[in-house]
Amino acid sequence: MSALFPALADGTSGDVRHRPALRFGDRELTYGALASAAGATAERIAGAGRVAVWATPTLETAVGVVAALLAGVPAVPLNPRTGERELAHIAGDSAPRLVLAGADDELPPALAGLERIDVRVAGAGDAPVGGGGLPAEPGPEAPALIVYTSGTTGPPKGAVLPRRAITATLDALADAWAWTGDDVLVQALPLFHVHGLILGVLGPLRRGGSVRHLGRFSAEGVGRELGTGGTMLFGVPTMYHRLAEAVGGDPELARSLSGARLLVSGSAALPVHDHERLFAATGRRVVERYGMTETLMNTSVRVDGEPRPGSVGLPLPGVELRLVEEDGTEITDLDGETVGEIQVRGPNLFTGYLNRPDATAAAFDGDWFRTGDMAVRAPDGQVRIVGRKATDLIKSGGYKIGAGEIENALLEHPQVREAAVTGEPDDDLGERVVAWVVPADPAGPPSGDELADHVAARLAPHKRPRTVRFLDALPRNDMGKIMKRALHG
Template sequence: MSPLFPALRTADRKEALRFGERSLTYAGLAGAAGALAARIAGAGRVAVWATPSLETAVGVVAALLAGVPAVPLNPKTGERELAHILTDSAPTAVLAAPGDVLPPALEALTRIDVVPEAGAGALPVEPHDAEPHDAESPALIVYTSGTTGPPKGAVLPRRAVSGTLDALAEVWAWTPDDVLVHGLPLFHVHGLILGILGPLRRGGSVRHLGRFSVEGVARELSTGATMLFGVPTMYHRIAEVLDTDRELAKALAGARLLVSGSAALPVHDHRRIAAATGRAVIERYGMTETLMNTSVRVDGEPRPGTVGVPLPGVELRLADESDGIGEIQVRGPNLFSGYLNRPDATAAAFTEDGWFRTGDMASLDADGYVRIVGRKATDLIKSGGYKIGAGEIENALLDHPGVREAAVTGEPDADLGERIVAWVVPADPQAPPTAEELAAHVAAQLSPHKRPRTVRFLETLPRNDMGKIMKRALGNG
């Protein structure tokens, strides 16, 4: 297989990575990651204490150069879940920044401090420079959220990483001239594979904010960055201040590409950003096990409420379709190899003819654009004989001026089978809209059978580190 990072072979002085005031050129990254790769070659598997830092990026690149599977660890993971991940993946060492304080669960592992400056003047040591690794060999083992039991380790082969990044390069016209800015966590596919490994594979640059802020976005997009990756909560914060922050609006208007993922971006935020900047946000759709499946093309029609069309090489179909909605199933080179130590779960995740069951429900526009309505387990509501997607009701609620945030779930109902429940964070907590007003609003925008039968007001919605609403934490949803 060809090298994942061809630009490391040239080892020039172009900036590759920047985290705050700290940065590495390609020459510096080649030396630091190459020296570390020589140390960990043959280590079996290595865990990476995945803080938003230069050390995490260097550690993961070193593991990929050495052909050693890396297991990114979320520093916020609880004791029980961390113990499960370590037992399941059995790493021999943990890569961390010298100042990181690691939890007791990691004390049994050999600790290797990542020093980005080490060996910065030298090229990677053979054979790591050539990366002579099989396309099917594991690159990363990324653990899923564990909403239905202990987290499962998705084994991501090198061909899935390179295939997804190359497909995105085609549909986004991603080149070495692009400079990406983002503030996403580095223990997940979005922040690590797309946000760090993506620019490095292209030979471009990435500027990580450390922690997301609208000020950081404006600063970086005003000083040479061309692309922004974010999740809906980030774009929502951007949308809320665009009317008064002219510098931010100008910076976004000058960006080449704005990408949102990991959850659906509400249509009203799409509209606010486009109106203030003249720039549409592009959405894409993926998951840990499949990396990226679809995206709106940079030369295609931006269509709020959709996640675009299948990426080159990815096949997509809707299974068990009724009322225009079915489960998304995919196959292609972007798929994972399986769940680590879980042949039963791996077998259950695929159909008999080899398609991966995503658990996401969607409809297809006439020209192939995918509209995701939610998760099969939590977002598909069967009420009064209708199959209803929570996502479209949430978008309708968010179009109401009195609603700041909204989530929709289904609850058992003796008459309807399931009743639609809306969980709403009001724009003004002192004067929230009435349940009747919101139900009438949804009925007028969509149809009467899609109106919420129950409305519950909250101060905030529960979200995970990637900004996804945790519906299982909402009552019986």
């Protein structure tokens, strides 16, 4: 059985086989049942070369990915909401031999040419996995997953994630978060991204703990699962925003969140305003971490460290991180103000983009990976993300301005529900700061001057929005990230 999941090796003996491993809604698999179901599928796909997984938020997806890892076969998680053209590109680029799906899943025409294997979990027992059907486990550099990026600047690229990147990240997070087999993780994240799949499913299985997936996020579901044995919650800022909205009027939800051992937010920055609202209602701080598809996790606030809203913490064990100027010069100042691009290196990195040696070469500065994320570092080394280089770094009047800190300031205004900040060309300033605001009361929004003065009073005059535009809602993707390119579209 795979060294990725030590608990599965013991999943057919002793007390381990009866321990809950996966629960999706009212469907559950123990470690014994998971070993049986995943092992049976692994024997069927061994030697397949590469397999696609129709990644619905179900037991079948989790079992299918575990089966691929047991078989030593790279898995390509597919987003069921992907459009036909993009899905055809991913299928053509990754060239899987077959697709794993639930028996009730209806697959789109773009996958019609692939052999289909239905993942069976119903009736999975505690029988041991057949010993003769699985190949020897691949080495640490062997590809485990091929996860496609969002494709904001062109067709999606397949990031090839080796087995050592998964183990390095999950073990580093275990150190930072004191994550053990006694933890019960609650989440409702998509399983075609690294957050929901690698951290949210493979993470608990590597530790020998369990995961309860809600299927669809709701504050009620979070409260119920944390109130009945859940110890950890993984979510994205949109989820924590909704919890912050609900918790003030829901004492039971407040109690459940207060009782959790660890609340983790990722995939985008959690606004400071939501940090403070959740802390005021529960007495618990949300921990932020920072990563991306190509690097898995780079930094995190430690569970035993000082909580600091807006910080994504320190580099994880084994990860090296630096900030650089546009010309590649390393920034050595730890002043909390000097903005630079994050570059990282370590065992958590991918091996390259599938079929794209040009893109792989462009993504690296020597052996340092160019993240495209802009940040500052505090005197103690803590990292604070200020935005993406392509969309969130605004050069105005000779200043480098990070959009994230302006967004946080806007969200402190009582009449602002949501906010995004971008830059637009300006003949005088080079770029001007533009605020896109969803008002708390659409019938009575604050004035643009009021919001600009609000920002200037909290940050600096050169960071004030020069233009304020009001919207009914901000465009977001499946992970809740604001799609800023669509704002100018």
